[in-house]
Amino acid sequence: MTIETTVATGNARRHATQSHEPRWPVILMTPDVSEAPGVPTETEYVVRANYADAIAEAGGIPLILPYNFENLASALALADGIVLTGARPGTEVTGARRQFEIQLVEQALKTGKPLLGICHGMQLIGECLGGKFRTELPAAAISHIPQGIPDVLAHEITVEPDSVLTNWVGKGPARVNSLHRHALAGDGRFRVAARAPDGTIEAFEGETDGFCLGIQWHPEYRLTELDRNIMRAFVGRSAEAAARKARNVSSVGSNRVRERLAQLELALPEASLPPGAFSGAVRTDNIITVSGQVPLKDGAVLQTGHLGADVSIEEGRECARWALLNALAQLEAAAGGFGNILGFVRLAGYVAADAAFERHGAVVDGASELLRALFPDRWAHARIAIGVTSLPRGVPVEVELTAVVGDEA
Numbered sequence: 001m002t003i004e005t006t007v008a009t010g011n012a013r014r015h016a017t018q019s020h021e022p023r024w025p026v027i028l029m030t031p032d033v034s035e036a037p038g039v040p041t042e043t044e045y046v047v048r049a050n051y052a053d054a055i056a057e058a059g060g061i062p063l064i065l066p067y068n069f070e071n072l073a074s075a076l077a078l079a080d081g082i083v084l085t086g087a088r089p090g091t092e093v094t095g096a097r098r099q100f101e102i103q104l105v106e107q108a109l110k111t112g113k114p115l116l117g118i119c120h121g122m123q124l125i126g127e128c129l130g131g132k133f134r135t136e137l138p139a140a141a142i143s144h145i146p147q148g149i150p151d152v153l154a155h156e157i158t159v160e161p162d163s164v165l166t167n168w169v170g171k172g173p174a175r176v177n178s179l180h181r182h183a184l185a186g187d188g189r190f191r192v193a194a195r196a197p198d199g200t201i202e203a204f205e206g207e208t209d210g211f212c213l214g215i216q217w218h219p220e221y222r223l224t225e226l227d228r229n230i231m232r233a234f235v236g237r238s239a240e241a242a243a244r245k246a247r248n249v250s251s252v253g254s255n256r257v258r259e260r261l262a263q264l265e266l267a268l269p270e271a272s273l274p275p276g277a278f279s280g281a282v283r284t285d286n287i288i289t290v291s292g293q294v295p296l297k298d299g300a301v302l303q304t305g306h307l308g309a310d311v312s313i314e315e316g317r318e319c320a321r322w323a324l325l326n327a328l329a330q331l332e333a334a335a336g337g338f339g340n341i342l343g344f345v346r347l348a349g350y351v352a353a354d355a356a357f358e359r360h361g362a363v364v365d366g367a368s369e370l371l372r373a374l375f376p377d378r379w380a381h382a383r384i385a386i387g388v389t390s391l392p393r394g395v396p397v398e399v400e401l402t403a404v405v406g407d408e409a
Helices: 012-018 049-058 072-078 095-111 120-128 225-263 313-335 360-374
Strands: 026-030 032-034 044-046 061-064 081-084 115-118 132-134 183-185 190-195 201-206 212-215 281-284 287-293 341-352 382-388 397-405
Touching: 026 049, 026 072, 026 095, 026 225, 032 095, 049 061, 049 225, 072 095, 081 095, 081 120, 081 225, 095 115, 095 120, 115 120, 120 132, 120 183, 120 201, 120 212, 183 201, 190 212, 212 225, 225 360, 281 313, 287 313, 287 341, 313 341, 313 360, 313 397, 341 360, 360 382, 360 397
Parallel strands: 026 061, 026 081, 081 115, 115 212, 341 382
Antiparallel strands: 032 044, 132 183, 190 201, 201 212, 281 287, 287 397, 341 397
16 A cells, blocks of 8 residues: 555645545545334434544545445446545444445455555454454553543553554654554454554554544544544545546547547547647636637648538538538637546537528537537537638638536546
8 A cells, every 4th residue: 555645744635626626525434323113214324423524624525324235336437535434432343334334345355445454443444354353451550441431541552663654643752542452453455554552453554545533532523633644644545546547538539529529520620730829728717718719630720611602502501511520620629638628618610601601500500419429428518600701721611619527528
């Protein structure tokens, strides 16, 4: 597991802003269950508020994940990171929760989702990595349950020198809160990162492809800088996962458009430099406006002339298609990929025609129909078709395009 160690200098939100990555990764939290005896309809999923508060403070969006096996794949697709929380004080984890979390962890490890296990969650992840569940703690001078609420520092921990925790401890000896009856023991696909004075494993780093950290104490109480840095590191890595997911979606979207172009035996031209003192495309917030584009093919004007005189309607439609292709080349460059395009606002078509010509819309249909073929799920747009006496370079058609793009474009 490779963990970024610069998170101690700022939270994930600031880090994400600096690197242009998603600011709010979605973090799923596994809950405990509070049952109403004799009234099964009143069973509640329960997560202590400070879990959610700690995630939000570090820059994430915390959501509760119910024990639903059927929706697990969809939940994992939504998640940018997963927190396995601790059990409620004085209670044991139910079999239903344990079975669900085992499957959740196994799938998360396969997909490389960032994982943070706290208290019970740490023990369960450790078991999935080959460790042993220890039901009894050793008799020692320290207590792992000094009081009913872990809102005070209970004992020191010894952080392993090669552990990532050494970068997050801060000044002075590392002290943590404590509230647990069980522990993780043995060896597995993890490296021990910290121990209590009695030898109990207090933290581990998973030997996995993604971020995987188990913490026996409760960093969600944020009693120390170490606690806050743990939450920042986890949410920061989840933000990176969200950014990768967004880039993959964008790449898939771009590939699909190019596949459709190939099916139509078309290819996107290179975005040409504007022939004057203006930009090929300009972004304002989530709107990209593409300057008027003429029908260029292989860098040369496809055709010149006027509709109603020396250019047929079908030739005009072909010019409209190539003008749109040039507009899309500008749009792709400005948006960072077709996958970032959410939809279209307006297509304007200018048609050079004789005074008696009336079928300007039929000509501009060539551009609109191609837009629909390339973006079948988001092609809808407003449109205007305008007849003019002449256009730059003597072309019969010019197209202007306005699109809506996502936040990360």
